[in-house]
Amino acid sequence: HFDCAAYYNNEKFVGMAINEKIKEGVIKREEIFITDKLWNNKHNPEEVVDTLKDSLKLLGLDYIDLYLIHWPMSTTETPVARDSQNRFIESIYSYLDTWKAMERCVQLGLTKSIGISNFNMKQVKDILGIATIIPVVNQVENHPYLTQNKLKEFCETNGILLTAYGPLGSPYRPYKRTKSTKGILLDDPMVKKLAAKYKKTNAQILIRFQIQRGVLVIPKSSHPVRQKENFNVWDFEISTEDMDSLESLNQNLRYVKIEPAQHMKDYPFNEEL
Helix, strand or coil, X not given: CEECCCCCCCHHHHHHHHHHHHHCCXXXXXXXXXXXXXXHHHCCHHHHHHHHHHHHHHHCCCCEEEEEECCCCCECCCCCCECCCCCECECCCCHHHXXXXXXXXXXXXXXXXXXXXXXXXXXXXXXXXXXXXXXXXXXXXXXXXXXXXXXXXXXXXXXXXXXXXXXXXXXXXXXXXXXXXXXXXXXXXXXXXXHHHHCCCHHHHHHHHHHHHCCEEECCCCCHHXXXXXXXXXXXXXXXXXXXXXXXXXXXXXXXXXXXHCCCCCCHHHCCC
């Protein structure tokens, strides 16, 4: 699985690597799953199809497997334009209109499926109210400090899978420790205790936690050894008691808040968790 986005600026490089390995016969296109995302400045329904086509050109592919609306907020044309108060500048487009254009991407064969990211429960309900094609996933920050069980249950009830980004507590982010946190999730005493009990790494415990909750998980690592370790989570099972212990760590703590967008009408994190 390759998790791409226009905002990550990784489409060209991922595409080069994929096409090289396809040409070498190492992989086949149908053996890999590619996700891409529509950034906030491209919510204009008239631009969505062309934006995906531009991403496909960078990837060197005819289609992707999953296309997501990266955030519900819509910004002006410049990707991260700011006002005099250093806030993102809001545009006029509704994510509901954007969703109808996302459906067009499926109809044109540019993507096999579509979904959303960072949408709260109300926003998911809004999408369900107008959708011809139901989102297959809602990709959100999720870990034991932010379990989002209400959102998870609602999405699952409506046939939408939850995908967890930041499942390790986003240790690479500069704001991983704040006054409101218990510390760094990977260093949490409970996580360490269970890692020792199951003879696994702290990261493997956190990944397995999500798998047993029925949540798709996309841990981030640029380290080859850790990447291999992250896959090695299928030979053990966390007990019900220990799963409950991890669930009890929840403190509704977000590491990814996007403060410059908090004033926007579609900012998703003002809703109670």
